[in-house]
Amino acid sequence: MTRVSQKITKQCKKLTSTQKKAGIAILVVLVIGIFLFLKRGTKAKIEKLQETQSSVLVVATKVTKRTFERFVAVQGNLESKNFAVVSPRIAGTIEQIYLDEGDEVIEGQSKLFKTDSIKLKQAVEIQQRLLDVGESARQQAIANLEKTEADFHKAELDYHRFERLFEKKAVTADAFEQQQSRYKQLTAAIKLAKANVDLATANVKRAEADLAISQKDLADTIVYAPINGKISHRFKEPGEMGQPGEPVVRIDDTSLIEVSVFLPAQYYAEIIPGETKIDVTVSGVTLGQFPVSYKSPTINPKLRTFEVKCLLDNPSETVAAGAMAQIRIILEKRQGLAVPSTSIQQRAGKSVIFTVSDDNAQKVEVQTGIENDGWTEIVSDLLNEQDMVVTMGQDMLDEGDRVTVQKGDI
Numbered sequence: 305m306t307r308v309s310q311k312i313t314k315q316c317k318k319l320t321s322t323q324k325k326a327g328i329a330i331l332v333v334l335v336i337g338i339f340l341f342l343k344r345g346t347k348a349k350i351e352k353l354q355e356t357q358s359s360v361l362v363v364a365t366k367v368t369k370r371t372f373e374r375f376v377a378v379q380g381n382l383e384s385k386n387f388a389v390v391s392p393r394i395a396g397t398i399e400q401i402y403l404d405e406g407d408e409v410i411e412g413q414s415k416l417f418k419t420d421s422i423k424l425k426q427a428v429e430i431q432q433r434l435l436d437v438g439e440s441a442r443q444q445a446i447a448n449l450e451k452t453e454a455d456f457h458k459a460e461l462d463y464h465r466f467e468r469l470f471e472k473k474a475v476t477a478d479a480f481e482q483q484q485s486r487y488k489q490l491t492a493a494i495k496l497a498k499a500n501v502d503l504a505t506a507n508v509k510r511a512e513a514d515l516a517i518s519q520k521d522l523a524d525t526i527v528y529a530p531i532n533g534k535i536s537h538r539f540k541e542p543g544e545m546g547q548p549g550e551p552v553v554r555i556d557d558t559s560l561i562e563v564s565v566f567l568p569a570q571y572y573a574e575i576i577p578g579e580t581k582i583d584v585t586v587s588g589v590t591l592g593q594f595p596v597s598y599k600s601p602t603i604n605p606k607l608r609t610f611e612v613k614c615l616l617d618n619p620s621e622t623v624a625a626g627a628m629a630q631i632r633i634i635l636e637k638r639q640g641l642a643v644p645s646t647s648i649q650q651r652a653g654k655s656v657i658f659t660v661s662d663d664n665a666q667k668v669e670v671q672t673g674i675e676n677d678g679w680t681e682i683v684s685d686l687l688n689e690q691d692m693v694v695t696m697g698q699d700m701l702d703e704g705d706r707v708t709v710q711k712g713d714i
Contacts, residue, residue, distance in 0.1 A: 359705075360697055360708070366692055366693075369640070370681075371639050372674035376632070378566075380563045380584075382625050383564055384556040384557055387556045393527065394521055395546065408533070409533060410529060411532050412530075415526055415528060416553055427522075431514045432515055441504045449497035460487055558621050560617070562598075563594075563614050565582075574635050580634065585631075591623065594614040596614055599612055636674070641684075647695045648682075655672050657698070659692060660692045663706055670684040
């Protein structure tokens with residue numbers, strides 16, 4: 305301003321009196337205009353600064369509706385639903401194992417292994433011979449019965465004829481008594497012959513049973529797969545001694561996998577088979593949600609836990625038995641109003657949030673529910689989905705404070 309005035313003054317010295325007066329008037333008007341302009345701008349800046357300094361800068365987000373889940377997160381194990389640990393049915397040296405680990409087997413068709421069969425083959429031959437002998441003895445007993453029955457028929461006719469003759473006094477008493485005695489003897493002989501046939505028949509049946517057992521033992525030297533699946537482990541090798549109860553191979557049906565987890569006893573009443581759902585994740589891959597298929601009927605008295613299972617359909621065999629799974633057991637699922645968990649404060653022992661209305665903060669007391677993924681379920685009759693809740697800056701707020709809102713992500 306000083307330089308401008310000096311320059312104007314020099315120019316004024318060169319002007320006439322009238323021109324000087326006119327120039328001075330213009331200069332005064334110009335200076336007054338500049339002063340008023342600067343004054344008005346400064347006042348606006350001061351008012352704006354005062355307004356900014358009297359409000360609190362906050363970030364706010366809309367109240368929204370979300371689905372909330374109350375769940376228990378645990379780790380579980382994957383197990384085959386169907387498996388079989390196969391051992392020999394009879395004792396003996398393992399002659400051959402037909403399959404290796406990883407090989408697929410078919411129920412009732414795939415041979416697994418074979419034990420020593422030489423002695424059992426001999427036992428079958430012996431029992432076959434005993435059956436032949438028993439059958440011969442039965443045939444002999446039958447033939448003897450038929451002969452005795454023929455003799456009895458003749459003795460019976462003679463007895464009745466002599467009985468009539470004796471009544472007519474045509475034969476002596478001694479002759480009649482001889483025929484009577486012979487008749488009674490053959491009657492007893494028939495009973496004995498029939499008993500011998502029954503005994504021989506029983507011996508044949510016993511020999512047949514012994515033969516069947518021997519044949520079964522011989523057949524049991526070759527063990528077939530009891531279920532469909534794959535050989536997951538071989539416990540013995542050819543040449544080793546096999547005993548009933550000592551496993552030779554294990555078969556796992558990999559098409560059906562169970563997830564097994566153990567939960568604290570406090571959740572026992574909340575788990576309902578067929579209704580309670582389980583989220584399963586294996587190696588970072590989410591397999592889906594499955595219903596509980598089994599709940600242990602008892603609680604372990606020492607560990608105070610109980611077992612829960614769910615069944616995975618595994619047609620593509622994407623997971624394997626023995627793997628570990630991340631489990632979420634959904635105890636409760638519902639929809640409700642949600643706010644970011646960071647927006648909730650504890651004041652005077654109560655949960656409160658701040659909403660924004662007409663650039664003013666309003667404190668709202670709320671009841672909190674389930675918290676999922678940084679969002680908390682809230683219950684309050686004073687809130688709806690259109691309200692804006694303060695998520696940053698609420699620590700500096702009180703009821704009625706003026707705020708400047710910056711919207712956050714919903």
